[in-house]
Amino acid sequence: MNSMYRTAACALRRCMPLLLITSTAGFSQTALAADYYVDADNGDNNNTGLIGEPVQSVQSAVSRAGASGDTIHIAKGHYQASIRTNKSIQLIGEGKDTVVDADGAGYAFSLYGGSQMDISRLVITGARSYGIYQDEPLTRFTGRELRIVGNETGLFIQDGIIDLKYVEISDNSLKGIHLNPDTDSAILVNTTISGNNTDNQSHGGGIAAADGPDITLRNVTVTANNRVGLSLYGTTALLIIQNTIVAGNLSDNCWGDAINNYTSSGGNISNDDTCGFDHTSDQADSDPQLSRLSTNGSWLRTHNLRSNSPAIDAGINTDCPTDDQRGESRPFDGDADQQADCDSGALEYRPDATIMLPIRSSDGKLAIVPL
Ligand SMILES: [Ca+2]
Numbered sequence: 001m002n003s004m005y006r007t008a009a010c011a012l013r014r015c016m017p018l019l020l021i022t023s024t025a026g027f028s029q030t031a032l033a034a035d036y037y038v039d040a041d042n043g044d045n046n047n048t049g050l051i052g053e054p055v056q057s058v059q060s061a062v063s064r065a066g067a068s069g070d071t072i073h074i075a076k077g078h079y080q081a082s083i084r085t086n087k088s089i090q091l092i093g094e095g096k097d098t099v100v101d102a103d104g105a106g107y108a109f110s111l112y113g114g115s116q117m118d119i120s121r122l123v124i125t126g127a128r129s130y131g132i133y134q135d136e137p138l139t140r141f142t143g144r145e146l147r148i149v150g151n152e153t154g155l156f157i158q159d160g161i162i163d164l165k166y167v168e169i170s171d172n173s174l175k176g177i178h179l180n181p182d183t184d185s186a187i188l189v190n191t192t193i194s195g196n197n198t199d200n201q202s203h204g205g206g207i208a209a210a211d212g213p214d215i216t217l218r219n220v221t222v223t224a225n226n227r228v229g230l231s232l233y234g235t236t237a238l239l240i241i242q243n244t245i246v247a248g249n250l251s252d253n254c255w256g257d258a259i260n261n262y263t264s265s266g267g268n269i270s271n272d273d274t275c276g277f278d279h280t281s282d283q284a285d286s287d288p289q290l291s292r293l294s295t296n297g298s299w300l301r302t303h304n305l306r307s308n309s310p311a312i313d314a315g316i317n318t319d320c321p322t323d324d325q326r327g328e329s330r331p332f333d334g335d336a337d338q339q340a341d342c343d344s345g346a347l348e349y350r351p352d353a354t355i356m357l358p359i360r361s362s363d364g365k366l367a368i369v370p371l
């Protein structure tokens, strides 16, 4: 009987190689999975791709990787790429300056046939159709710390599971995420879906799902999408929706018959009544007072909450993530009532530092006082 254990996975800002342990009929062997390196400026595709000998293209490193368990480290740089792979590997970039640009090709990444694909710390852009296309069969795609921006559709999922955390999906010209019926589940945490459907196409928007997928949204912000925020229809099931803002989308925030077929987990806010937010802690018809999409201290853009936002300390603390999309800790006492409660949405509000002013008092001494 064979078994494979993943002993370490990519965590926020820190990723570890995989350790594979294979046991066969009483015999066992242990091997470190390989690490490959890509550097647009200093790499050469004639290199081995091992440490100290980076290749130049992402595709070259993917070609060198084994079928399962290897990790590809992508240095800062601009990479023109359209990669189709069925390998179960990890790709790790270096944040805002590691850009994978499909440059008008149909996709930046097309994933199929693997059991697990992890991509983190990249900007994915420039796809004529899909930033990430998850074909069938793929068991699971995990995305962490990604900007998926400037494609036609950010993610188009045909099958399997997508698991997204700390992800910005913005300014795609048609949709943020499309989930086809064979999609098993979509799990989104600390993720912002904003400003999609820049071309104002009739069926665009934030998230669209048809007949089948089970969806979990926890501390997600869906706003400013041109037309519908959440389009859910048929047998799509919204398993969990908690501490999520669906507001300020061009037409209805939510649409589709599946919207009427779920139980809210609470802490949600919408500025209309189309989402069926009926938990006692939900706020329908309530403007969450979002600021514009901005970095807010992270390279992954978010919508900050204005100081009068009803989303501040309005979330459910059960299963509140321990940090927000920026990596700032949660929950934080944003309304200064000595009770730290989770906020709704992808960002945990922190009041601006109090501005202090020096003044000279009547006796001539300097004092520092709040503005
Ligand atoms: Ca809070």
Ligand SMILES: [Ca+2]
Residues within 6 Å of the ligand: 313, 332, 333, 334, 335, 336, 337, 338, 339, 340, 341
């Ligand atoms: Ca509080």
